[in-house]
Each structure stands twice: as C-alpha cells, then as structure tokens.
Amino acid sequence: MAVKGLGQIDQQYDGSKLRIGIIHARWNRVIIDALVKGAIARMSELGVKEENIIVETVPGSFELPFGSKKFVEQQSSKGTPLDVVIPIGVLIKGSTMHFEYISESTTNALMALQDKVDIPVIFGLLTCLTEEQAMARAGIDEAKTMHNHGEDWGAAAVEMAVKFGI
Numbered sequence: 001m002a003v004k005g006l007g008q009i010d011q012q013y014d015g016s017k018l019r020i021g022i023i024h025a026r027w028n029r030v031i032i033d034a035l036v037k038g039a040i041a042r043m044s045e046l047g048v049k050e051e052n053i054i055v056e057t058v059p060g061s062f063e064l065p066f067g068s069k070k071f072v073e074q075q076s077s078k079g080t081p082l083d084v085v086i087p088i089g090v091l092i093k094g095s096t097m098h099f100e101y102i103s104e105s106t107t108n109a110l111m112a113l114q115d116k117v118d119i120p121v122i123f124g125l126l127t128c129l130t131e132e133q134a135m136a137r138a139g140i141d142e143a144k145t146m147h148n149h150g151e152d153w154g155a156a157a158v159e160m161a162v163k164f165g166i
Contacts, residue, residue: 015158016047018165019080023056023071024088024124025064028131031090034138035124038150039086039157046158054082061089061125062102065109072117083161085117086153088124090134103127120160124153 022039024032040053054075058067064087075082087110093099106125114121126149128134135141139148 013155013158013162014047015043015162016049018048018083018158018161019052019054019075020048020157020161021054021056021068021071021075021082021085022088023058023064023068023085025059025061025090026057027060028090028092028134031126031131031134031138031140032088034140034148035088035090035126035150035153038139038148039088039124039154040150042151042154043158046155048158061091061106064089064106064125065113068110068113068121069117072119082119083165084120084122084157086122086124086157088150088153090126090138091128092131092134093129099127119165120157122153122157122160124150 020043022036024036036055043053044050056071058064068085068087072082072085089106091099091103110121110123110125126134126137128137132141136146137149139146
C-alpha cells in the first residue's frame with residue numbers, strides 16, 4: 001500500500017499569480033495524457049488560471065531535460081517567464097538495460113537543471129517495472145488502488161513556486 005498524495009498542506013497555496021509550464025514526452029501517451037490531465041486539474045483547484053498553464057511536448061523522456069531548459073528559456077525570451085516547470089515522462093522497464101540508463105541519466109539531468117534555470121523543476125518522471133504499475137500511478141488502473149501522481153506534481157509545482165519563487 002502506498003501513501004497517497006501530499007496531504008492537506010497543499011491546500012494553503014494560492015496559484016492564481018503563477019505561470020506554469022508542463023513539458024511531456026509523447027511515449028506511453030495514454031499514461032502521459034492522464035498524468036498531464038491530473039496535474040492541470042490539481043493546479044486549477046489551487047487557482048492557477050488555464051491561460052497560465054503552458055503545455056509543450058518532446059519525443060521521449062530522454063529529451064525532457066534539454067526540452068525543459070529550452071522551454072523555460074523560450075518563455076522567458078518572449079517576456080512570459082515561467083515560475084515552475086513540470087517535465088512529465090513515463091519509462092517502463094523492458095528486457096534490456098535501456099531503462100536503467102535512461103532513468104538514471106534523465107533523473108540526474110532534471111535535478112541539475114534546477115540550478116541552470118533557477119526555477120523549480122518538478123520531478124514528473126514515472127519509472128515503473130510494468131505497464132500496470134504505470135497505469136496505476138496515473139490513476140487509470142482497473143482496481144483503482146492508486147491515485148494520479150500528476151495531481152501531486154501539480155500541487156508540488158504550486159507550493160514550490162509560491163514558497164520560493166514569486
């Protein structure tokens with residue numbers, strides 16, 4: 001049994017003044033779509049305006065760090081800077097070492113990215129052993145044993161931007 005969600009603390013944050021970027025991979029699209037929808041729904045509940053949630057895509061999870069960096073830079077150069085970015089990807093283990101290499105390198109690059117872009121980068125990368133695990137973490141499993149982790153990422157984005165950003 002997993003502990004579900006961030007708890008009630010995220011209820012205290014007002015996201016009405018925030019601009020939040022979501023950049024997601026296009027692999028595992030059904031799962032990705034559910035996670036993105038969950039993040040947007042939660043941010044909307046916390047007051048983030050629909051027009052202030054900007055969504056962009058990259059081919060896969062490995063491209064998330066570079067894509068996130070360029071996304072943040074592009075928004076800033078347009079005069080519409082982001083307060084926080086949520087890179088969202090799904091990696092599912094296969095029969096080769098590919099999963100381990102991509103998971104570790106993408107995780108490390110996303111962590112390091114925060115210092116480069118100087119805004120919070122929320123870790124929205126699912127690294128699952130099976131497709132069933134990924135679907136459960138996206139809230140689309142048949143047994144409904146888990147919640148949508150995208151909701152947690154949306155709440156974390158608002159909290160981090162309000163506490164440490166604007």
